[in-house]
Amino acid sequence: MFDLIAFDADDTLWHNERLYQMGRDRFRELLSSYSVQGPIDELLDQTEIRNIPFFGYGVKSFVLSQIETAVKLTAGRISGHDVTALVELAREMLTAEVELFDEAEQTLAQVSSRYPLILITKGDLLHQQTKFEQSGLKGYFQHLEVVSGKTIGTYRTILHKHRVEPSRFLMVGNALRSDILPVAELGGWAVYVPHELTWLYEEVHLPEGLPDRCFEVERIGLVPEMIERIARERGG
Amino acid sequence: MFDLIAFDADDTLWHNERLYQMGRDRFRELLSSYSVQGPIDELLDQTEIRNIPFFGYGVKSFVLSQIETAVKLTAGRISGHDVTALVELAREMLTAEVELFDEAEQTLAQVSSRYPLILITKGDLLHQQTKFEQSGLKGYFQHLEVVSGKTIGTYRTILHKHRVEPSRFLMVGNALRSDILPVAELGGWAVYVPHELTWLYEEVHLPEGLPDRCFEVERIGLVPEMIERIARERGG
Numbered sequence: 001m002f003d004l005i006a007f008d009a010d011d012t013l014w015h016n017e018r019l020y021q022m023g024r025d026r027f028r029e030l031l032s033s034y035s036v037q038g039p040i041d042e043l044l045d046q047t048e049i050r051n052i053p054f055f056g057y058g059v060k061s062f063v064l065s066q067i068e069t070a071v072k073l074t075a076g077r078i079s080g081h082d083v084t085a086l087v088e089l090a091r092e093m094l095t096a097e098v099e100l101f102d103e104a105e106q107t108l109a110q111v112s113s114r115y116p117l118i119l120i121t122k123g124d125l126l127h128q129q130t131k132f133e134q135s136g137l138k139g140y141f142q143h144l145e146v147v148s149g150k151t152i153g154t155y156r157t158i159l160h161k162h163r164v165e166p167s168r169f170l171m172v173g174n175a176l177r178s179d180i181l182p183v184a185e186l187g188g189w190a191v192y193v194p195h196e197l198t199w200l201y202e203e204v205h206l207p208e209g210l211p212d213r214c215f216e217v218e219r220i221g222l223v224p225e226m227i228e229r230i231a232r233e234r235g236g
Numbered sequence: 237m238f239d240l241i242a243f244d245a246d247d248t249l250w251h252n253e254r255l256y257q258m259g260r261d262r263f264r265e266l267l268s269s270y271s272v273q274g275p276i277d278e279l280l281d282q283t284e285i286r287n288i289p290f291f292g293y294g295v296k297s298f299v300l301s302q303i304e305t306a307v308k309l310t311a312g313r314i315s316g317h318d319v320t321a322l323v324e325l326a327r328e329m330l331t332a333e334v335e336l337f338d339e340a341e342q343t344l345a346q347v348s349s350r351y352p353l354i355l356i357t358k359g360d361l362l363h364q365q366t367k368f369e370q371s372g373l374k375g376y377f378q379h380l381e382v383v384s385g386k387t388i389g390t391y392r393t394i395l396h397k398h399r400v401e402p403s404r405f406l407m408v409g410n411a412l413r414s415d416i417l418p419v420a421e422l423g424g425w426a427v428y429v430p431h432e433l434t435w436l437y438e439e440v441h442l443p444e445g446l447p448d449r450c451f452e453v454e455r456i457g458l459v460p461e462m463i464e465r466i467a468r469e470r471g472g
Binding site (some may be wrong): 051054070072075090105146 | 291292304310313314326330365383389403
């Protein structure tokens with residue numbers, strides 16, 4: 001029933017948002033000595049989201065937004081030492097070890113034995129390639145696609161390149177906005193695996209529930225069973 | 237004789253290093269009010285090159301290295317206002333208009349009428365895609381490959397993906413280190429189009445001259461003629 005199955009990486013196969021939370025914690029600590037007024041997290045979020053069209057996604061973008069926000073919040077009083085600490089935070093985040101989710105590898109082993117897999121991840125090219133190399137999961141995938149955003153157009157281009165019809169494509173991921181909704185809109189299938197930590201930007205409210213051809217499972221380990229259920233019940 | 241011809245983009249088809257020179261000029265101006273000691277450009281270059289394994293290539297990486305260097309050179313005295321000016325510089329560089337070289341478009345028109353073309357460019361994914369879209373040159377290429385570095389392995393992967401033998405591949409570019417030498421080492425062909433501005437990192441000294449199967453032309457407009465000459469003289 002499927003010619004191609006794609007997985008998202010960050011917070012679908014391995015921890016990611018946790019690292020950004022650490023970066024946010026570090027940011028609040030760093031600003032705590034400046035008696036800053038105002039909601040630090042909200043202002044950082046706003047700066048990040050405003051900078052996406054320029055800087056895109058990823059650690060360098062995050063830290064540039066932190067630096068910008070820190071200057072604003074401290075009215076320029078932030079010390080050179082603390083600015084350097086943020087550049088150092090970028091290096092730390094970019095070299096953090098990849099930590100796989102429980103059952104991620106066995107899930108890929110199972111699904112890849114029946115379907116060709118690709119990994120579709122957005123963000124910084126070098127960082128995503130490095131994590132892919134370090135993850136030990138490379139062997140399960142035919143291909144890595146690092147993209148600058150995940151819109152309908154992105155998925156259309158990828159499917160075109162792999163000569164796959166949307167109706168024979170299934171995407172697995174933790175972000176409704178990036179992994180699930182655009183694939184559903186294109187006529188594909190999706191398995192949504194929510195993660196407890198989700199970046200504000202990815203949050204979507206769905207009053208009517210998931211669209212048609214989208215299914216939710218509690219954890220990555222339940223994905224193979226769900227794919228087989230979809231293939232069995234909807235395949236013919 | 238060739239199944240695939242690839243072009244580099246930055247400083248081969250459009251201006252790029254000029255923008256970084258502007259960024260360096262801005263950086264020196266900004267530091268001029270701090271009575272800084274030491275060779276500013278050299279220290280920035282060193283920081284940039286040291287940060288490549290973490291930050292990769294591109295504007296965000298460049299500006300993070302500027303911020304780090306500025307704190308160091310001013311012994312932490314750099315003002316918040318000037319730090320913000322550097323973040324602003326990043327946004328300015330990332331949205332600068334793409335300026336094509338004279339004869340770039342007619343060169344692509346000529347070569348693409350005889351061979352399939354791809355564009356291989358290293359750096360920031362979002363920025364390179366944006367420049368590709370804005371360049372007006374998209375129609376001449378079958379494919380855009382944004383890579384995190386240009387090593388022999390990079391070219392091997394690309395040729396494998398396109399199912400092309402190295403001996404039937406030719407690369408056109410301005411950087412010996414990235415565009416010419418790895419392709420020659422892999423057994424491919426290369427046309428070197430030097431550019432007056434070259435980043436220190438890309439500079440290579442070749443006491444013995446260009447390797448076999450590499451040819452130099454003075455400007456991009458002479459590339460079609462050189463490709464035909466190679467095909468004619470070496471093709472059989």
